[in-house]
Amino acid sequence: MTSVLRGDTARYIASRVATTLLVIVGAMLLLFALTVLVPGDPASALLGPQATPEYARRFIAEMGLDQPIHVRFFRFFAHLSVGDFGTDVLTGRKVSGIILDVLPYTVILTFGSIGLAVVLGIPLGCLAATRPGTVLDTVLAVGSVAVIAVPGFVVAILLLLVFSIWLDWLPVLGAGRAGDLGDQAVRLILPIVALSIGWVGFIARLVRSSMLDVMGEAYIRTARAYGLPSGMVVFKYALKNACIPTLAVLGLGVGRLLGGAVLVEIVFARPGLGRLVLDAISTRNFPVLQGAVLVVVVLFVMTNLVVDLCYSAIDPRIRRGG
Amino acid sequence: MTAPLLEIRDLHLRAATQRGSAHILRGINLDIGAGRIVGVVGESGSGKSSLALCLLRLLPSNITELSGRMTMAGTELLGLPEAQFAAWRGGRIAMIFQDPMTALNPVFSIGTQLVDVARRRFPALDTKAARARAEAMLGRVGIADPGLRMGAYPHQLSGGMRQRVMIAMALLVQPDLLLADEPTTALDATVEAQIVGLFESLRADFSGSILFISHHLGLVAQLCDDVVVMYGGTVVETGPVGSVCADPRHPYTAALLACELEDAPAENDGSGRLMSIPGDVPDPVVTQAGCVFAPRCALAEAPCEMPQVLRRAPDGRQVACWKAVS
Structure with missing residues (x-):
C-alpha cells in the first residue's frame, strides 16, 4: 500500500509539473502573439509619430522586426529558453538584469503579505468559529468585512499618514538603503500591512465558515467522544480539514496580490515588478513589458504549483485523482 | 444479583x-x-x-x-x-458510531487517530508503545497486515474495514x-x-x-x-x-x-x-x-x-x- 501511495503521489506531482510548464509556454505564445497582433508595430509604437522614417527603419532592424514571422517566433523562444529577455531599447540594458534588480522587492512584499495574512487570518478564523454568535465573533465579522472592502492603496495612504507622518514611528518612502537589511525590513512593515490587511479579513472569514462546517462533521464528534482535548480537536483534527478550501483561495490570492502590489509600490515609492510594468506601459517599452509580464506569470503559476502540492500533502484523497 | x-x-x-x-x-x-x-x-x-x-x-x-x-x-x-x-x-465509556464512512477523519491516517486516542487514555504511553498497541488491536479486530494499514487513510479502506477500525479504537481505551x-x-x-x-x-x-x-x-x-x-x-x-x-x-x-x-x-x-x-x-x-x-x-x-x-x-x-x- 505504501508503494502504491508513493506511485500515486509521483504521478500526481508529474502531472502538475507538466500542466505548469504548459501554462508557461502558453503565456509565452500569447506574449509573442501580442507583438504581432498589436496595431502598427512595436517600434513605431515605441518611437512615436515624431521619429524619422530612416531612424524607424534602423530601429526595426535592430529589434529584428523586419524578419519573417517564423524567424521572429523561433528567435523569441530561443532567447527566452536561455533566459534572454532582450534589450531595453531606451537604456540599452539587458531586460533580465532590470527584472532581477526589482524582483526581490516584489517577491518579498507579495509573499510577506500572504504570510502575514495566513499567520493572522487562520487563528482569527478559528477564534470566531469556536465562539459563533458571541460578541467577539461579531466584532471579527465587522472588522473583516471592513478591511476587505477598503482598497489596499487607501490603507497604504492611511498607514503612511498615521505611522509615518503623525506618529513618526516608521520611515515614509523608499525600500531602504542597499545592503542595510535592518533598514529594508523596517521599510517593509507598512507596505506588507497595507497589502495584506484585506486578505487577513478574507482568510479569517473563509477559515471561520469552513471551520464551522467541519466542526459539525461526524469525525469531530468521534474525536470528542474519545475525549481528545478541545485544542487538539480544533487545531489538529478540524483545522487540517478546514485549510483545504483556504489553500485553494491562496493560490488565486497570489495573483491578486501581485496585481495589488503595483499600487502599494507606487504609494510607498518602492521598486518592484508592478512598477516596472507600469513604467514599461507608459513608455511603450515592449521588451521590458514582455519580460516583466512573463516573470509575473511564472511567479503565479509556480505558486499555484506549490499550492497544489501542499493540497495533496494535506488531503490524501487528492493524490489518487492525478 | x-x-x-x-x-x-x-x-x-x-x-x-x-x-x-x-x-x-x-x-x-x-x-x-x-x-x-x-x-x-x-x-x-x-x-x-x-x-x-x-x-x-x-x-x-x-x-x-x-x-x-x-x-x-x-x-x-x-x-x-x-x-x-x-x-x-x-x-x-467508548462509542462506536453508526456510519463508519464519516466517523473517521479523512485527512489523518488511521494510525495517527488510534495513537492519539490511546495516548489520551493512557498518558504514560509513548508514541511507539501506543502504535504497538494500536497495531495489535487492528490485528485483533481482524485487519490483515495491521502494520501497513496503520499508514492508510480512511478512503483507502472499505466500510467494513473502517468499522473494524472504529471497534479497534473503542477497545483500545479498555x-x-x-x-x-x-x-x-x-x-x-x-x-x-x-x-x-x-x-x-x-x-x-x-x-x-x-x-x-x-x-x-x-x-x-x-x-x-x-x-x-x-x-x-x-x-x-x-x-x-x-x-x-x-x-x-x-x-x-x-x-x-x-x-x-x-x-x-x-x-x-x-x-x-x-x-x-x-x-x-x-x-x-x-x-x-x-x-x-x-x-x-x-x-x-x-x-x-x-x-x-x-x-x-x-x-x-x-x-x-x-x-x-x-
Whole structure:
C-alpha cells in the first residue's frame, strides 16, 4: 500500500509539473502573439509619430522586426529558453538584469503579505468559529468585512499618514538603503500591512465558515467522544480539514496580490515588478513589458504549483485523482 | 444479583425545535449488568441513539432539558461537572458510531487517530508503545497486515474495514461500557455478518458491558444477553433476550418480532408478505397522556388511556403494559 501511495503521489506531482510548464509556454505564445497582433508595430509604437522614417527603419532592424514571422517566433523562444529577455531599447540594458534588480522587492512584499495574512487570518478564523454568535465573533465579522472592502492603496495612504507622518514611528518612502537589511525590513512593515490587511479579513472569514462546517462533521464528534482535548480537536483534527478550501483561495490570492502590489509600490515609492510594468506601459517599452509580464506569470503559476502540492500533502484523497 | 454497572432512572431529554419542544426521552429506566451485552431495539425515532449520546453527554446545542439519574459504578454522571466528565469519554465509556464512512477523519491516517486516542487514555504511553498497541488491536479486530494499514487513510479502506477500525479504537481505551450505535446498519449484509461475528468473538476477551443499539431484533437475539425494547422515547419491555423473544409480553415487542424476516412464514398471515406495524412512531413534539403505543396497538382498550410505567414481573422481566402484568 505504501508503494502504491508513493506511485500515486509521483504521478500526481508529474502531472502538475507538466500542466505548469504548459501554462508557461502558453503565456509565452500569447506574449509573442501580442507583438504581432498589436496595431502598427512595436517600434513605431515605441518611437512615436515624431521619429524619422530612416531612424524607424534602423530601429526595426535592430529589434529584428523586419524578419519573417517564423524567424521572429523561433528567435523569441530561443532567447527566452536561455533566459534572454532582450534589450531595453531606451537604456540599452539587458531586460533580465532590470527584472532581477526589482524582483526581490516584489517577491518579498507579495509573499510577506500572504504570510502575514495566513499567520493572522487562520487563528482569527478559528477564534470566531469556536465562539459563533458571541460578541467577539461579531466584532471579527465587522472588522473583516471592513478591511476587505477598503482598497489596499487607501490603507497604504492611511498607514503612511498615521505611522509615518503623525506618529513618526516608521520611515515614509523608499525600500531602504542597499545592503542595510535592518533598514529594508523596517521599510517593509507598512507596505506588507497595507497589502495584506484585506486578505487577513478574507482568510479569517473563509477559515471561520469552513471551520464551522467541519466542526459539525461526524469525525469531530468521534474525536470528542474519545475525549481528545478541545485544542487538539480544533487545531489538529478540524483545522487540517478546514485549510483545504483556504489553500485553494491562496493560490488565486497570489495573483491578486501581485496585481495589488503595483499600487502599494507606487504609494510607498518602492521598486518592484508592478512598477516596472507600469513604467514599461507608459513608455511603450515592449521588451521590458514582455519580460516583466512573463516573470509575473511564472511567479503565479509556480505558486499555484506549490499550492497544489501542499493540497495533496494535506488531503490524501487528492493524490489518487492525478 | 450483583449491582448493575449502569443504572438509568427517569431520564428525560427535551430539545427545542422549530415546531416546539420535543420530548425525545420520556423517563427511561434501564439497568446494564457488568459484563452483559444489552441490546436496545426500536424503530427509527424511538430515541435509541439519543440515549447513547446522553450517556456520553455529547448532545447538540438545542437541548433544553437533560434530567434524571445515570449512575455508573457509584458515580452520578449527570451531576458531574463537564471538566470531570471529560475523562469518562473515551475512558470508561467508548462509542462506536453508526456510519463508519464519516466517523473517521479523512485527512489523518488511521494510525495517527488510534495513537492519539490511546495516548489520551493512557498518558504514560509513548508514541511507539501506543502504535504497538494500536497495531495489535487492528490485528485483533481482524485487519490483515495491521502494520501497513496503520499508514492508510480512511478512503483507502472499505466500510467494513473502517468499522473494524472504529471497534479497534473503542477497545483500545479498555472501556467499562461500550456503546455501539447501530454499528452494522450502514454496511451491506455480508459485511454486517462479519462485524456481528467480530462482536460475538469479543465476549472471549472483552470484560466490559456492551450497549448494542439496533433496529433489528433478530441481530439482538443472536448477540445479546438482555434486550431493552424502546418505543416513543420510553422503555416498553426489558428482560433476558431468550425469554423476551420466546414470550413477548408487550404488544409492541410482539409486533416487532412478527416483522422479523426469519419468522415471516410462521408468524405472518400466510400470504408470504412481510408484516408491518400500521401507523407512525409518535411525534416527540406531541405530549401523550396514556400508553405511547396505544394509537397503533391492535389490542388497545379504555385502560390504555392511563399512563403505563414499567412494572417488574415475578420472573424479573419488566413490561409497561397493564395487560401483561395483570
